[in-house]
Amino acid sequence: xxxxxxxxxxxxxxxxxxxxxxxxxxxxxxxLSPRQKRSNPDLLFADPYxxxxxxxxxxxxxxxxxxxxxxxxxxxxxxxxxxxxxELDNILSAWAGLGYYARARNLHKCAKVVAExxxxxxxxxxxxxxxxxxxxxxxAAAIAAISFDRPTTVVDGNVERVIARYxxxxxxxxxxxxxxxxxxxxxxxxxxxxxxxxxMMDLGATICTPRxxxxxxxxxxxxxxxxxxxxxxxxxxxxxxxxxxxxxAYAYLFLSEERGALxxxxxxxxxxxxxxxxxxxxWIVQGNAxxxxxxxxxSQWTELxxxxxxxxxxxxxxxxxxxxxxxxxxxEVAKAVQGKWAHKSDFAALxxxxxxxxxxxxxxxx
DNA sequence: AACTCGTGGTC
DNA sequence: TGACCAAGAGT
Numbered sequence: 001x002x003x004x005x006x007x008x009x010x011x012x013x014x015x016x017x018x019x020x021x022x023x024x025x026x027x028x029x030x031x032l033s034p035r036q037k038r039s040n041p042d043l044l045f046a047d048p049y050x051x052x053x054x055x056x057x058x059x060x061x062x063x064x065x066x067x068x069x070x071x072x073x074x075x076x077x078x079x080x081x082x083x084x085x086x087e088l089d090n091i092l093s094a095w096a097g098l099g100y101y102a103r104a105r106n107l108h109k110c111a112k113v114v115a116e117x118x119x120x121x122x123x124x125x126x127x128x129x130x131x132x133x134x135x136x137x138x139x140a141a142a143i144a145a146i147s148f149d150r151p152t153t154v155v156d157g158n159v160e161r162v163i164a165r166y167x168x169x170x171x172x173x174x175x176x177x178x179x180x181x182x183x184x185x186x187x188x189x190x191x192x193x194x195x196x197x198x199x200m201m202d203l204g205a206t207i208c209t210p211r212x213x214x215x216x217x218x219x220x221x222x223x224x225x226x227x228x229x230x231x232x233x234x235x236x237x238x239x240x241x242x243x244x245x246x247x248x249a250y251a252y253l254f255l256s257e258e259r260g261a262l263x264x265x266x267x268x269x270x271x272x273x274x275x276x277x278x279x280x281x282x283w284i285v286q287g288n289a290x291x292x293x294x295x296x297x298x299s300q301w302t303e304l305x306x307x308x309x310x311x312x313x314x315x316x317x318x319x320x321x322x323x324x325x326x327x328x329x330x331x332e333v334a335k336a337v338q339g340k341w342a343h344k345s346d347f348a349a350l351x352x353x354x355x356x357x358x359x360x361x362x363x364x365x366x
Numbered sequence: 367a368a369c370t371c372g373t374g375g376t377c
Numbered sequence: 378t379g380a381c382c383a384a385g386a387g388t
Contacts, residue, residue, distance in 0.1 A: 058384040065374065065383090099372030102387075136386045156384045174367090201384055210382065211377080241381090242369095271371065311379090313371055354373060 013166065013220050014189040014196050020219035021199035026206075028063065029070055030054035031198070045194060048122040048147040049080050052110075055139045056103050063205070069098050080122075083108070084115035092274050092351035101275055101353070105268075106134025124148040146194035153185045154197035158204025163187075164236035165208060165226030172237040180236075208232075246316040248289035250281045251308075251359045254299065254333060256326040256341065261365060263350065264339030271312070276350045278359050279337050280319070289320055298336055299324035308362045310355040317355065321362050 027033050030050050036043060053073060057066045072094060077083040083091070088108050095104035110133045114122055122143070123129045129140035141152035155163075160173065163180045171179070189196050207214040215227045226232035254262035263276050281292030301322040308319040326333055334341055342350060344366060352360075360366045 055384065060371090060383055060385055061373080062375075062383050097373075099374090100385085102371065103385090106386080134386070138385060142384070154384085157382085158384065198384090205384080244380095273371090311373090313373090314369080 011223060012189065013187045013200075014192075016219045016222070017199045017203065018189075018192060018195060021195055021202065024202070024206075025195075025198070026063075026202060028054075029067060029074075045147050045149055048124075048143060050074065051143050051147045052122060052135075052139075053107075055142050056107055056134055057098065059103060059139070060100060061098065065098070069095070080111055080120055081115050084111040088274065089351060093349055096275070096351045097354055097357075099354075101273055103134060105274060109133040110135065122147070124150075126150060126152045142197060144193075145197045149193055151188055151190045151193045152197075153181065153188045154200070155181055155184050156201060156204075158201045158208070159184055161210065161236055162200055162204050162208045162220075165213070165232040166220065166224050168225035168229055168231060169235065170231070170237060172239050174239065176236070242314075244311070244315050245285060246318060247283040247285055248287075248318045248320070249283045250289050250291055251319050251321045252279045252281070252292070252295045252301070252337075253321060253323045253359070253363050253365070254279075254326050254337075254339075255323055255363075255365065256330060259326070259330050259341035260343035260346070261341070261360070262326070262334055262337060262339045263342050263352075263356075264337060272353050272355075274351065275353045275356075277353075277356050279339060283317070289318075295337065298333055299326060304363060306362065308355075308358045310358055312355075319355075319359055319362075321359055323363055 030046065030053070032043060032046050054066065054070055057070055076094060077086060086108070088105065091108050092101065092104050095101060113132060114120060123132070124144070126140045126144040129135050129143050130137065135143070138154065138156050141154040144150035144152045145154055160177070160180050163169070163183050164176070167183050169176055169179060169183070203219070207218050211233070213232055215221055215224070215232060218224065221227055224232065226235050262279070264279055266272050266275050266277050268274050279295060281295060282290055284290055301324050304321045304323060308321060310317045310319070330341060347366065357366065
């Protein structure tokens with residue numbers, strides 16, 4: 001066996017992946033385009049503020065969904081200082097609809113730490129980044145690689161899928177994660193760390209997809225054990241998921257010709273923390289929804305036909321909507337539910353999550 | 367370690 | 378229609 005054949009047998013993923021990336025990299029708003037790199041050779045790595053912002057938004061969220069939010073945020077808050085000095089409620093409002101609202105709370109918290117304690121400069125190491133609120137193992141590695149050229153091992157859902165297939169790892173997630181990380185670590189190149197990380201994720205997003213992977217056009221098909229053994233599409237295996245229970249509740253929509261709708265702020269932590277809601281009764285875990293006497297007594301209620309259905313990460317939610325006309329004592333009612341009246345023309349400035357918009361829509365109010 | 371935490375697209 | 382899935386982190 002000569003040396004060339006040996007070299008082929010131990011080929012690194014990066015050797016085939018980076019040339020593919022140079023030809024097929026998607027242009028994304030937070031990514032330096034080849035044109036930018038050519039016209040400004042000093043601009044080797046993307047601005048950490050922009051990379052951080054995009055990576056937080058991209059957690060468990062598709063590129064298509066993130067694009068619009070990213071551009072809106074960058075327009076409203078061009079720098080870490082702009083974001084740090086903004087009020088949380090305005091950030092939550094801009095985040096509304098994107099989901100996982102703890103990300104927005106931590107985004108604000110992190111901006112304050114960087115702006116006020118670190119002089120506006122992001123840490124340039126994986127270890128330093130990992131200490132920031134909302135920045136976990138994936139995000140720390142990604143920012144370190146993309147913005148600071150650190151040869152970190154970036155492992156997200158895409159990389160897990162690519163690695164599971166490439167090495168034909170048949171043990172189920174999440175138990176196999178450490179082994180995946182180990183395999184990914186062996187493949188991490190010292191050069192072009194950011195490009196390699198993004199190339200792996202692009203590969204997973206466009207070719208090594210969960211269903212019907214494009215093995216025939218894959219740049220790393222040659223040494224892929226999953227493809228060779230014909231099990232690529234079935235990997236990675238996952239532990240069976242728990243069934244989602246259904247919770248049910250009544251929503252109490254107070255409406256006023258003069259004052260609009262009565263809305264309130266949810267508790268700071270937990271589900272939809274800090275977001276705006278239509279007042280609801282208890283969210284009953286099993287069985288039918290229950291009326292809330294404290295809310296019932298405040299007005300004369302009409303039950304609307306049909307129900308609003310919404311699925312959260314770990315439960316289904318079914319809401320029966322009640323409406324009531326309020327024509328006097330507006331402030332007393334608002335005080336009783338600890339809410340505020342808002343005209344529908346002002347809804348755009350509120351932090352209304354999707355489930356609450358569904359309720360308002362069902363009542364034909366928006 | 368296992369659970370919590372959103373939403374929109376896709377098949 | 379419903380289950381699955383997506384550039385995960387915090388507790």
